[in-house]
Amino acid sequence: MTDTIAIWIATIVVLFFGIDALFFDGFSAVFLARKMLLLIEWVAFWR
Numbered sequence: 001m002t003d004t005i006a007i008w009i010a011t012i013v014v015l016f017f018g019i020d021a022l023f024f025d026g027f028s029a030v031f032l033a034r035k036m037l038l039l040i041e042w043v044a045f046w047r
Contacts, residue, residue: 020028 017029020026
């Protein structure tokens with residue numbers, strides 16, 4: 001991955017969390033965090 005692509009991805013992620021915090025009170029971030037924890041738990045089960 002080049003530096004340019006990494007900067008763009010980081011910018012998009014920061015904008016997503018910023019917009020989510022301003023307009024949606026962080027609901028999407030909490031939802032994604034919960035789903036990620038479920039995914040990690042599921043993958044750990046199959047390990």
